[in-house]
Amino acid sequence: MDVERREQLLAVYRDGLLDNTLPFWLKFGVDEQHGGVLTSLDRQGRVVDTDKGVWQQARFTWLLGELYNRVEPRRQWLELAKRGAAFLEQHCLDPDDGRMWFHVTRDGKPIRKRRYAFSECFAAIAFGELAQATGESHYAEKARQAFQKFLDHNLHPPRSAAKFTDTRPTRGMGFPMQTIVTAQELRDSIGLQNAEQWIDRSIEDIRRFHFKEDLQCVMETVGPDGQVIDHFDGRTLNPGHAIEGAWFIMLEGKLRGEQGLIGTGCQMLDWMWERGWDSQHGGMLYFVDLYGLPVQEYWHDMKFWWPQNETIIATLLAYMLTGDPKYADWHRQIHDWAYRHFPDPEHGEWFGYLHRDGSLSSTLKGNLWKGPFHLPRMQLVCWQLLANEAR
Amino acid sequence: MDVERREQLLAVYRDGLLDNTLPFWLKFGVDEQHGGVLTSLDRQGRVVDTDKGVWQQARFTWLLGELYNRVEPRRQWLELAKRGAAFLEQHCLDPDDGRMWFHVTRDGKPIRKRRYAFSECFAAIAFGELAQATGESHYAEKARQAFQKFLDHNLHPPRSAAKFTDTRPTRGMGFPMQTIVTAQELRDSIGLQNAEQWIDRSIEDIRRFHFKEDLQCVMETVGPDGQVIDHFDGRTLNPGHAIEGAWFIMLEGKLRGEQGLIGTGCQMLDWMWERGWDSQHGGMLYFVDLYGLPVQEYWHDMKFWWPQNETIIATLLAYMLTGDPKYADWHRQIHDWAYRHFPDPEHGEWFGYLHRDGSLSSTLKGNLWKGPFHLPRMQLVCWQLLANEAR
Numbered sequence: 143m144d145v146e147r148r149e150q151l152l153a154v155y156r157d158g159l160l161d162n163t164l165p166f167w168l169k170f171g172v173d174e175q176h177g178g179v180l181t182s183l184d185r186q187g188r189v190v191d192t193d194k195g196v197w198q199q200a201r202f203t204w205l206l207g208e209l210y211n212r213v214e215p216r217r218q219w220l221e222l223a224k225r226g227a228a229f230l231e232q233h234c235l236d237p238d239d240g241r242m243w244f245h246v247t248r249d250g251k252p253i254r255k256r257r258y259a260f261s262e263c264f265a266a267i268a269f270g271e272l273a274q275a276t277g278e279s280h281y282a283e284k285a286r287q288a289f290q291k292f293l294d295h296n297l298h299p300p301r302s303a304a305k306f307t308d309t310r311p312t313r314g315m316g317f318p319m320q321t322i323v324t325a326q327e328l329r330d331s332i333g334l335q336n337a338e339q340w341i342d343r344s345i346e347d348i349r350r351f352h353f354k355e356d357l358q359c360v361m362e363t364v365g366p367d368g369q370v371i372d373h374f375d376g377r378t379l380n381p382g383h384a385i386e387g388a389w390f391i392m393l394e395g396k397l398r399g400e401q402g403l404i405g406t407g408c409q410m411l412d413w414m415w416e417r418g419w420d421s422q423h424g425g426m427l428y429f430v431d432l433y434g435l436p437v438q439e440y441w442h443d444m445k446f447w448w449p450q451n452e453t454i455i456a457t458l459l460a461y462m463l464t465g466d467p468k469y470a471d472w473h474r475q476i477h478d479w480a481y482r483h484f485p486d487p488e489h490g491e492w493f494g495y496l497h498r499d500g501s502l503s504s505t506l507k508g509n510l511w512k513g514p515f516h517l518p519r520m521q522l523v524c525w526q527l528l529a530n531e532a533r
Numbered sequence: 534m535d536v537e538r539r540e541q542l543l544a545v546y547r548d549g550l551l552d553n554t555l556p557f558w559l560k561f562g563v564d565e566q567h568g569g570v571l572t573s574l575d576r577q578g579r580v581v582d583t584d585k586g587v588w589q590q591a592r593f594t595w596l597l598g599e600l601y602n603r604v605e606p607r608r609q610w611l612e613l614a615k616r617g618a619a620f621l622e623q624h625c626l627d628p629d630d631g632r633m634w635f636h637v638t639r640d641g642k643p644i645r646k647r648r649y650a651f652s653e654c655f656a657a658i659a660f661g662e663l664a665q666a667t668g669e670s671h672y673a674e675k676a677r678q679a680f681q682k683f684l685d686h687n688l689h690p691p692r693s694a695a696k697f698t699d700t701r702p703t704r705g706m707g708f709p710m711q712t713i714v715t716a717q718e719l720r721d722s723i724g725l726q727n728a729e730q731w732i733d734r735s736i737e738d739i740r741r742f743h744f745k746e747d748l749q750c751v752m753e754t755v756g757p758d759g760q761v762i763d764h765f766d767g768r769t770l771n772p773g774h775a776i777e778g779a780w781f782i783m784l785e786g787k788l789r790g791e792q793g794l795i796g797t798g799c800q801m802l803d804w805m806w807e808r809g810w811d812s813q814h815g816g817m818l819y820f821v822d823l824y825g826l827p828v829q830e831y832w833h834d835m836k837f838w839w840p841q842n843e844t845i846i847a848t849l850l851a852y853m854l855t856g857d858p859k860y861a862d863w864h865r866q867i868h869d870w871a872y873r874h875f876p877d878p879e880h881g882e883w884f885g886y887l888h889r890d891g892s893l894s895s896t897l898k899g900n901l902w903k904g905p906f907h908l909p910r911m912q913l914v915c916w917q918l919l920a921n922e923a924r
Binding site for chain 2: 253
C-alpha cells in the first residue's frame with residue numbers, strides 16, 4: 143500500500159469516527175436523563191423506541207472508555223462512560239441469578255433476558271476500560287465478575303437455558319470467539335491474569351471443531367465433536383462472523399509474533415471470503431449454505447452493515463501482516479462497496495440494512511441490535527493499524 | 534364478476550390445487566418410511582432437510598382430510614392423512630406436559646418445543662377431519678383434547694412459557710384468530726359443541742382490543758386492555774395476518790347471515806390493504822409500522838407467499854359478500870401480482886420468499902414454516918367459493 147493510499151484511508155477511518163459516527167451518537171443517542179444510550183434512532187437521529195438493548199449500553203460504554211484510554215483523555219468521554227457503567231450496574235443485572243438482562247426500558251426496568259449470555263461479555267469489557275481510565279478497583283472487580291459469569295453460563299448452561307432438546311447437541315462459534323476478544327480486551331485494560339489461557343483454549347476449540355480443511359470453511363455450528371450437522375441450522379455459514387473471528391486470531395498472532403496464528407486467521411478469511419463475497423452485487427452476504435443449498439433464514443442475502451465492517455478490518459490486517467496483494471485487493475473491494483452503499487451522506491452514520499443489490503431496506507440508524515459498535519470499532523481499529531504502520 | 538372471469542378463476546384455483554400443488558407434495562414430500570411429510574424441499578422437490586415441523590405435519594394431514602371430506606373420497610388422501618395423524622400421535626406429543634413439539638427429526642425424535650402453543654390447534658383440525666372421514670370416535674377425542682390444550686396454554690400460560698418479564702404485558706392477534714378458525718373447522722368436522730361461544734368470544738376480543746377505529750387499523754400486538762404499545766414490537770403491523778383474520782370473520786358472517794360480522798371483516802380488510810399493499814412494487818408487504826416509522830424486523834419489506842394467499846381469499850370473499858367493485862379490483866391486483874411472481878413454471882408449486890421488488894430471494898419450496906397449507910387452502914377456499922356462487 144503506497145503512502146498516499148494509506149494516508150487517505152487513515153483519514154477516512156479517523157475522521158469518520160471522530161467527526162461523523164461519534165458525533166451522531168453523542169448528539170442523538172446519549173440519554174441525559176437516565177444514563178446510557180438510546181440506539182433506536184431513525185435516519186435523522188430521532189428516537190423511534192426508547193427501550194435499551196443491554197449489549198448496546200455496554201458496547202457504547204466500552205467504546206467511550208477505549209477512546210479515552212487509547213485516543214485521548216477527553217473528559218466528556220469518561221463522564222459518559224461512567225454514566226453508562228452506572229446504568230449497567232444499577233439496571234441491567236438480575237439479582238435473582240446474577241445474569242444480565244438483554245432488553246430493558248429507558249429507565250431500566252427489565253423486559254427480557256436471553257437464554258444465552260453475551261450481555262455479560264460486553265459489560266466485562268466496558269467495566270475494564272473504566273478500571274483502566276479511573277484506576278478504581280471496583281470496576282476491575284465488576285469486569286472480572288462479568289467475564290466469569292459469561293464463562294460459567296456458557297461452559298455450564300443451566301437446564302432452563304436449553305432452547306432445544308438433547309436430541310441433537312450443538313457447539314457454536316460465538317462462545318470461543320467472544321472469549322478471545324473479551325480476554326484480549328481485559329488483558330489490555332485490567333491485566334487479566336489468565337487471559338492467555340482462555341485465548342489459547344478458545345483458538346484451539348475453533349481450530350479443532352469449526353475449522354474444516356476438507357470443506358474449506360469455518361463452520362458456525364457443529365456437533366459436540368465438530369461433526370457437520372446436515373440440516374438447515376448446521377449447514378448455515380455466517381461468513382462475516384467467521385471473518386470477525388479471523389481477525390481476533392490474526393491480532394493475537396500479531397501481538398505474540400506467532401506466524402501460526404496469523405496463518406490460521408488468514409486461512410479463515412480466505413475460505414469465508416470465497417463463501418460470503420457476493421460476486422454478483424458486491425458486499426458480504428449474511429448467510430450461505432455449506433453446500434450451496436437454499437438457506438432457511440429469511441434475511442440470508444441481505445447486506446447488513448456489520449459483516450462489511452468486520453471484513454474491512456480483517457482484509458486490512460491480513461494485508462498488513464502478510465503483504466499479500468490479494469488482501470489489499472479484497473480490502474479495496476469491500477471498503478469501496480461498503481462506503482458506496484452504507485454511509486448516509488445527509489445525516490451521518492451508516493444505514494444498517496440493505497437488500498442484496500445494495501438498495502436500502504431500512505432507514506434505521508440503530509435498534510436493539512445496531513448501535514455504536516461495529517462501525518466505530520472498525521474505524522478505530524483500522525485507523526490505529528494504519529497509524530502504527532506509519533510509525 | 535362476469536361468468537367468464539369466474540370460470541377462468543375457478544379453473545386456476547381448482548386445477549392449481551389438484552394438478553400442481555397437491556401433486557408436488559404427494560410426489561416429493563410424502564415420507565413413505567415414517568409417515569407424515571417432508572417439507573424442506575428445494576425448487577425441484579429434493580429434500581434439503583429431513584427434519585419435520587409439527588405445524589406442517591398437522592396441516593398436511595388436515596388438508597388431505599379436508600379434500601377427502603369436501604372434494605372427493607380418494608383412498609390415497611385418506612390413507613396418507615391417517616399416516617400423518619399416526620405420526621402426530623406417536624411422535625409429536627410430549628408426555629411430560631401433554632404439550633406438542635414444534636420440531637422433530639424425520640423419525641420423530643423431539644428437537645424443540647416453543648413457548649407458544651400453535652402445534653396444538655393445527656393437530657386439532659387434522660384429527661377433526663379424520664374423525665369426519667372415518668367416523669372413528671378416538672380421532673374426535675384427540676381433536677377435542679388438542680383444542681383444549683391450545684386454549685388452556687394460551688389462557689393460562691405457565692410461568693415457564695414467559696419470554697418477557699411482567700414489565701410490559703401484551704396481547705396478540707394470534708390466539709383469538711386461531712381460536713376462530715379452529716373452532717370453525719371443528720364445528721364442521723366433529724360438531725364441536727361450544728364452537729360458537731369460542732368464536733364469539735374471540736371476535737369480541739379482536740373487536741375490543743385489536744380493531745382501532747381511531748387509528749384505522751388492526752393492531753397485531755397491544756397491551757392487556759388494547760393499549761397501543763409505542764415501541765417497535767407494539768407498532769409492528771402484520772397486514773397479511775390481520776387480513777387472514779378478516780376472512781375468518783367474514784366467513785362466519787356468511788355462515789350466520791350476520792351483516793355485522795361481514796362489516797367487521799371488510800373493515801379489517803380495508804384498513805390493512807391500505808397498510809400492506811405495496812403501491813410501488815405491488816404485493817403485500819410483511820410488516821409495516823403503525824406510524825410509518827422504520828420497522829425492526831429484517832424481512833419487513835419482503836414478499837412472502839402466505840400474506841398474498843390470505844389477501845386473495847379475503848378480497849374474493851369480500852367481493853362475493855358485498856358486490857363492491859373495489860374488492861373485485863383489489864382481488865385482481867393481488868391475484869395477478871402473486872401469480873406473476875410466485876409460481877414456479879418449471880417445477881410447480883410456489884416460491885415462498887421474494888424481495889420487495891418481486892425478485893427471488895430463495896428457491897425453497899418449503900421449510901419448517903412453508904409447507905402444503907396456505908397455498909392449497911387458498912386454492913381450495915377460492916375454488917369452493919366460486920363453485921358455490923355458480924350453483
